[in-house]
Amino acid sequence: MSELWNKIQNRLLQVEKPARYIGGELHSVVKNPQEQRVRFAFAFPDTYEIGMSNLGLQIIYKVLNDLEGVYCERTFAPGPDFELFMREDNIPLFTVETKTSIKEMDMIGFTVQYELSASNIVNMLDLGGLKVRASERSEEDPFVIAGGPCTYNPEPLADIMDFFFIGESEEALPELMEKLIKWKEAKLPKIEFLKEISEMDGIYVPSFYDVTYKEDGTIKEIKKTYDKAADRVVKRVVNNLDEAPFPDEMIVSFINTVHDRALLEIFRGCTRGCRFCQAGMIYRPVRERKKDTLLKMAENQLAATGYEEISLLSLSTGDHSEIEELVVDMMKLCKASDVSLSLPSLRLDSFSFKIMNEIQGYKKSGLTFAPEAGTQRLRNIINKSITDDDIFSAAEQAFELGWNKIKLYFMIGLPGETEEDLDGIVEITDKIVQLYKDVNGGRTGRLNISVSASDYVPKPHTPFQWYPQNTEAVYRKKHMYLRDKFRGNRNVSFHYHVSETSFLEAVFARGDRRLCDVLIEAVKLGCKFDGWTEHFDFEKWTLAFKNTNIDPSFYASRERSYDELLPWEIIDCGVTKEFLVLENERAHSGLITEDCRNDCKDCGINNKFICG
Amino acid sequence: MGFDMRYLFKFTKNGNIKYISHLDMVRLFQRALKRADIVIQYSQGFSPHPKMSVAQPLSLGHESTGEYLEIDTVKELDCEELKSKLADTMPIGVEILSCTRLVETKKSASALVSLSQYEIIFSLDNIIGEKELKKAVEDFNKSEHCIIEKLQRKTGKTVSIDIKEFVHSLTISDSPKNNREGELSIYAVINTGSMSHLNPDQFMTGFLSYLPEAGKNSSFEIIRREMYLKNEKNEAIPLCNLI
Numbered sequence: 001m002s003e004l005w006n007k008i009q010n011r012l013l014q015v016e017k018p019a020r021y022i023g024g025e026l027h028s029v030v031k032n033p034q035e036q037r038v039r040f041a042f043a044f045p046d047t048y049e050i051g052m053s054n055l056g057l058q059i060i061y062k063v064l065n066d067l068e069g070v071y072c073e074r075t076f077a078p079g080p081d082f083e084l085f086m087r088e089d090n091i092p093l094f095t096v097e098t099k100t101s102i103k104e105m106d107m108i109g110f111t112v113q114y115e116l117s118a119s120n121i122v123n124m125l126d127l128g129g130l131k132v133r134a135s136e137r138s139e140e141d142p143f144v145i146a147g148g149p150c151t152y153n154p155e156p157l158a159d160i161m162d163f164f165f166i167g168e169s170e171e172a173l174p175e176l177m178e179k180l181i182k183w184k185e186a187k188l189p190k191i192e193f194l195k196e197i198s199e200m201d202g203i204y205v206p207s208f209y210d211v212t213y214k215e216d217g218t219i220k221e222i223k224k225t226y227d228k229a230a231d232r233v234v235k236r237v238v239n240n241l242d243e244a245p246f247p248d249e250m251i252v253s254f255i256n257t258v259h260d261r262a263l264l265e266i267f268r269g270c271t272r273g274c275r276f277c278q279a280g281m282i283y284r285p286v287r288e289r290k291k292d293t294l295l296k297m298a299e300n301q302l303a304a305t306g307y308e309e310i311s312l313l314s315l316s317t318g319d320h321s322e323i324e325e326l327v328v329d330m331m332k333l334c335k336a337s338d339v340s341l342s343l344p345s346l347r348l349d350s351f352s353f354k355i356m357n358e359i360q361g362y363k364k365s366g367l368t369f370a371p372e373a374g375t376q377r378l379r380n381i382i383n384k385s386i387t388d389d390d391i392f393s394a395a396e397q398a399f400e401l402g403w404n405k406i407k408l409y410f411m412i413g414l415p416g417e418t419e420e421d422l423d424g425i426v427e428i429t430d431k432i433v434q435l436y437k438d439v440n441g442g443r444t445g446r447l448n449i450s451v452s453a454s455d456y457v458p459k460p461h462t463p464f465q466w467y468p469q470n471t472e473a474v475y476r477k478k479h480m481y482l483r484d485k486f487r488g489n490r491n492v493s494f495h496y497h498v499s500e501t502s503f504l505e506a507v508f509a510r511g512d513r514r515l516c517d518v519l520i521e522a523v524k525l526g527c528k529f530d531g532w533t534e535h536f537d538f539e540k541w542t543l544a545f546k547n548t549n550i551d552p553s554f555y556a557s558r559e560r561s562y563d564e565l566l567p568w569e570i571i572d573c574g575v576t577k578e579f580l581v582l583e584n585e586r587a588h589s590g591l592i593t594e595d596c597r598n599d600c601k602d603c604g605i606n607n608k609f610i611c612g
Numbered sequence: 613m614g615f616d617m618r619y620l621f622k623f624t625k626n627g628n629i630k631y632i633s634h635l636d637m638v639r640l641f642q643r644a645l646k647r648a649d650i651v652i653q654y655s656q657g658f659s660p661h662p663k664m665s666v667a668q669p670l671s672l673g674h675e676s677t678g679e680y681l682e683i684d685t686v687k688e689l690d691c692e693e694l695k696s697k698l699a700d701t702m703p704i705g706v707e708i709l710s711c712t713r714l715v716e717t718k719k720s721a722s723a724l725v726s727l728s729q730y731e732i733i734f735s736l737d738n739i740i741g742e743k744e745l746k747k748a749v750e751d752f753n754k755s756e757h758c759i760i761e762k763l764q765r766k767t768g769k770t771v772s773i774d775i776k777e778f779v780h781s782l783t784i785s786d787s788p789k790n791n792r793e794g795e796l797s798i799y800a801v802i803n804t805g806s807m808s809h810l811n812p813d814q815f816m817t818g819f820l821s822y823l824p825e826a827g828k829n830s831s832f833e834i835i836r837r838e839m840y841l842k843n844e845k846n847e848a849i850p851l852c853n854l855i
Contacts, residue, residue: 012631013673019636022628026643026703254632254640254703306643306701338651 004091005099011085019255020048020079023096026252027304029065029072033098037069037181041095041105041142045112045120046531048076048096052251053258055265055313056111056148062247063173070177073097075108077120078127080529086127093127102128106184107143109165112150115508116501116530118157121146122523125160132520134162134207139190143180151204152235152282153460153568156508156515158206163194166571167202167235168268170244175200198229202236205229209570211513217554219512219565232572237609241268241287248300252307261309261342262301264294266326270315271597275383275587276372276414278459279315282573284603285611291322295329302337310334311342318347319597327355344368348386348394357401366405366450367398373414374424380590381416383583388428395432399439404446406432412478413456413470415587422478425451426485433491447491453482455502459509460568461575463583466560469506471553475499500538504530506556512567515555517548576604617653617688618714620721621681621698622852625670629705634669640703641666641681648697653684667722667851668804668839671811676836677709678729680851682721710852717854724841727780727848728804730812732819733797733833740827745796748822749784758818775818778803778810780848782819801848804839812836 012018033039042060044051051057057074064072073095078086085091092101102108108128110121122132125144131137134144146157147165154164165172176197183193198205208226213219224231238244246265253260269286270279289297298310312330320326327343334341341359346352348369356367371391373379379386395406410425429451436447455475458467470478479496486494508515522544529535545552560566562581569577579602586593593601605611625637632640642662645652654660663684670676695711702708714721734745752758761770780801791797800819802810812834820828840848 018631018672019633022631024628024704026701252643254629254636256636256639260639303647306646308642308646337646 004094004101007089007091008094008099011082011089011091015082015085016079017048017255020076021082021096022254023074023099025254027249028074028097028251029061030097031065031071033071033100035069036071038071038106038177038184039100039104040064040070040072040177041075041102041108042072043075043102043108043110043121043124044077045110045117045124046077046114046529047079048253049255049257051076052253054111054113055263056113058247058250058263059170059245060109060111060173061251062249063170063245064177066245067174067177069181073100073105075102075124077124077529080535083123083127092129093124103130103142105142106180107145110144110146110161111148112146112157113148114531115150115505116536117150118508118519119523119527119530121157121160122519123528126523133159133516135159137162143190143193149279149282150509152278152571152573153509153511154204154206154571155211155513155567156511156519158513159516160519161206162190163197164204164206164233165202165236166204166233168238169202169236170238172200172202172236176203195226195228198226201230201234204233204571206513211567219567222565222570232570234572234608235282235574237285237574238268238287239610241265242289242293246297248297249304250301252305259311260307261311262298262305262307262339264298264301264310264312265289266294266312266314266317266320268314271319271595272316272385273383273583273593273596273601273603274372274385275381275463275583276411276456276459277315278462281461281575281603283315284574284605285609286319286597288320288322291326291329294326295333298330298333302333302339307339309340309342311344314345316347317343317345318349318352319595331355331358348390353394353397353401360403366407366448367403368407368409369394370409371428372409372411373417374410374421374426374428377590378414378417378421378424380592381587382414383587383593385592385595391428392431392435396435396439399436405448405450407450407452408432410451410453411456412453412482413475415464415467416590419481422481423485425453425482429486429489429492433489436491444491449492450495451482451486451492452495453479455497455499457502457506457509460566461571461573461580463580463587465510465566465580466562466564466584468559469503469556471557472499472503475502498533498536498538500541501530501536503552503556504538504541507552508555510567511555514550518544518550518552521548572608574603574605574608576607579603617685618717619683619685619689619691619694619711620714620851620854621683621695621711622709623679623681623702624707624709625676625679625705626707627675627705629703630673630675633672634666637679638664638666640706644698644701645683647701650683650689650694650697651686653686665720665722668725668728670836671813671834674812674834674836678836678838678850680721680725680839682714712852712855714854721841721851721854723806724854725839725851726803726805726807726842727801727840728812728836729799729801729838729840730815731797731799731835731837732812732816733791733795733835735831736794736796737830740823740830742796744823744827745798746784748819749782749798751822752782752819758821760814760818762814773810773814775810775815778808779815799837801840 075095125132143162146161151164194205197203208229210223212221267288269283372384458464486492525540527540652662665682667680691711699708757774758776759772762773763770783799785797839851
C-alpha cells in the first residue's frame with residue numbers, strides 16, 4: 001500500500017491539482033482497515049472537484065462510516081493527465097483515504113448523476129483492474145453497484161452492475177451492510193448475496209431478468225429468472241426526512257470545488273407537476289425538514305466547517321411550508337455568523353424579492369428566472385406554472401431594486417413547440433430589455449441578460465417519456481434561428497449547447513441493455529469525460545455505434561407508443577403509467593394540472609408511500 | 613482600528629499538505645479561523661476583504677516548518693488561547709508552532725519578509741557523498757557568478773540571471789547527527805519577496821552544476837525552515853522574533 005503511495009507521489013507534481021489524490025481533508029474518516037469487516041468505495045464518476053460538491057456523497061459517507069465495522073472511502077475519476085501516468089506506472093484506481101486499490105474493496109458504489117458519466121464508470125473499472133461486465137468478474141472481485149437519479153433507467157448499465165440501488169439509501173444502507181457482513185463471514189458465493197438482497201425494496205439485480213426483443217427492436221418481454229425477485233423494483237424512500245441522518249461534519253475539500261459551501265436539504269420531492277421534469281416525478285412524495293431542525297443543522301454545519309456560504313437545496317425552495325419564517329431566521333443566523341445565504345430554485349414572487357434584496361445587499365449578483373417556454377400556450381402544455389405577468393412583474397421589481405444581471409432559462413424542442421414559441425423567447429427578452437429602459441430612464445449600459453436555450457431530453461418516468469427528441473439537425477436549425485434573432489442586441493448574450501451531447505444524453509436516458517456494447521466499445525475507442533466539452537468526441541461515439549451495429553436514433557428520436565414495453569418499466573417510481581398517460585393527453589389539449597400540494601391529482605404515489 | 617490587534621502565527625506545512633497551493637492554504641485558514649470563532653477585521657472600501665495573509669507562497673510540493681499567518685482581529689485575544697483554538701482545528705500536517713501579538717511592528721510582517729532559509733536534504737549514494745557535497749558548497753561560495761536560464765512566464769522568453777546575487781549564504785550541515793542515515797543537508801538562505809526573489813528550485817538548478825555530472829540527477833528534498841526580515845543594521849531576524 002505504501003509502495004503504491006510512493007508510485008503515486010512520484011507523479012503528483014507532474015499533474016494538475018495533485019490535491020485531488022491526497023485525501024486527509026477535514027472530516028475525512030480514517031479507520032484501521034485491518035479492523036473492518038467490510039470495505040466500501042464510494043465512486044464518483046467525475047473529477048474530485050465535481051464529486052466533492054455532491055450532497056449524496058457526503059450523506060452516504062456519513063451513514064456508512066457511522067456503522068461499526070464498515071469503512072467507506074472515496075474514489076474519483078483521475079484527471080486525464082494523471083491517468084496516463086497511472087497506466088504507464090501500473091497505478092490502479094485507488095481510494096483517497098488509504099490509497100488502496102479499489103479491487104481490494106468488498107463493494108464499489110457508483111453514483112450516476114448524469115447519463116454521460118457512463119464512460120467514466122467503465123474507464124474507472126478498467127483502471128481498477130476489474131472486468132467491466134458483471135458476468136466476467138470473479139468471486140474474489142468486489143460487488144460493483146450503482147445508485148443515483150439516472151438509475152431510474154438502469155438498463156444501459158445492466159450488464160456492468162451486480163445490482164442497482166433505486167431511491168434513497170439512508171435507511172437501507174445499514175441493512176445492506178449487515179447482510180453483506182453476514183454473507184462475507186459465511187463465505188457463500190456471490191449469487192447467494194444477490195438472491196437475498198433482491199428481496200429488499202429498492203434493489204434491482206439485472207442478472208435476475210432476461211430481456212427479449214421483437215423484430216422491430218422494441219422490448220418483447222422482461223422475464224424474471226429468479227422467482228423471488230420483484231416483478232417491478234419499487235424505489236426506496238425515507239419516510240421521515242426530518243429524522244433522517246444528515247452530516248454536520250461534511251468533508252471540507254482543500255481545493256476549490258464546484259460549490260464551496262454548506263448545504264441544507266430543506267425538502268425532497270415536488271408538487272408542481274411540470275411535465276418535462278424527471279426529478280419532480282421520481283422524488284415524490286414531498287417530505288420536509290422542519291424549520292427548527294434546519295436551523296440547528298445550519299448552525300452545526302457552519303461551526304464544523306467554517307464555510308462562508310450556505311445554500312438551501314430543494315426542487316422548489318419557495319414551496320416549503322415554513323419558507324418565510326425559515327428564511328428570516330436563516331438570514332439572522334447568517335448575518336450573525338458573517339455567512340452569505342444562497343437560495344437557488346426560488347419562485348418569482350414579492351417575498352422572494354424582499355429576501356433576495358436583503359441577501360444581495362448593495363452588491364447584487366445575478367437573478368435567474370426559468371420560464372422554460374416562450375409562450376403561455378407552450379408553458380401550459382409543459383405545465384410550468386408561470387405566466388407572462390409573473391415574468392415581467394418580477395423583472396420590473398428586480399430592476400427597480402437595482403439588479404442589472406438576469407439569466408433566463410428556456411428549453412427548445414418541447415412537445416407541441418412551433419416557431420411562434422421560439423419567437424416568444426425573443427419577445428420575452430425584448431420586453432425585459434424595454435422594462436429595464438423604463439425603470440432606468442432609457443439607459444441600458446449596465447444591463448446584462450443571459451438567455452440560455454437547452455435542448456430538451458425527454459426523460460423516463462415523465463408524461464413526455466414517449467416523445468421523440470428533436471433531431472440534432474432540427475436543434476441546430478433552432479439554435480441558428482434564435483442566434484440570428486438575438487444578433488446585434490448588445491445587452492443579450494445567447495447560449496446553447498452542442499446538440500450531439502443532448503442527443504447522446506437522450507440515447508442513454510431512454511436506452512436499453514444493448515447500449516452496454518456501445519458503451520464498452522466507445523471507451524475502448526477512447527471516450528471519457530463526455531460531460532466536458534474539451535473531451536467529448538462525438539466521432540468516436542458514432543464509430544462505436546457503427547461498430548456495434550446499433551442505431552442511436554432508435555432510442556432518442558423515435559416516438560414510442562403507449563403500449564410499448566419501455567426498458568425502465570422494471571423500475572416503479574410510485575407514479576403510475578395511467579397518470580403519466582393522462583398528463584400527456586392533458587398536455588396535448590393544453591390543460592394545466594395545478595399544484596397537488598392541497599388537491600391530490602392521484603399520481604399513484606400514495607398507493608405505496610405516505611403522501612400529503 | 614488599524615494595527616492594534618495583529619497576531620502572527622508560525623506554522624508547519626508537512627506531509628501531504630505540501631500538495632496544496634498557497635491560495636488553498638489561505639482558504640484553509642479562512643475557514644479554520646471561522647470554525648475557531650476568531651473574528652477577523654475587514655478592510656475598508658468598496659471591496660472589503662478579511663485582513664489576513666499567509667506570508668510568501670511556498671512552491672507546490674515543498675514542505676516547511678517556517679510558514680507565517682498574520683491576522684487582524686476585532687477583539688483583543690490571549691495569544692496562548694488563540695494558538696490552541698486554531699491548532700485544534702488544523703488538518704494533519706499543519707501545526708501551529710507559535711503565536712505572537714505584534715504591537716511595535718506597524719507594517720505588515722508578510723511584506724517585511726526578505727529572506728528564506730531552505731534545508732536541502734540529499735540522499736547520499738555512491739556518486740554523491742559527503743565529500744562531493746562539501747566541495748560543491750565550497751566551490752559555489754568561492755564563485756563570483758552562477759548563471760542560470762530562467763523562463764519568463766509572461767513573455768515566454770528565457771533570460772539569464774546570476775543566482776549569486778540572490779543567495780545570502782550557503783552552508784553544509786555541521787554534524788551528521790542532524791540527518792538520518794544516508795542523508796546530508798545543506799542550508800541556503802535566499803532572497804524572498806517582492807523586492808528580490810529567487811525560488812529554491814532555481815537555486816538548485818544553479819547549485820547542481822557544481823556537482824559531478826553524474827550527480828545532477830541526485831534526489832533531494834527541499835524544506836523551508838524559516839523566514840527573515842532585515843533590520844536597520846541589515847541583520848537577518850527570524851520573523852517569529854517580531855514584536
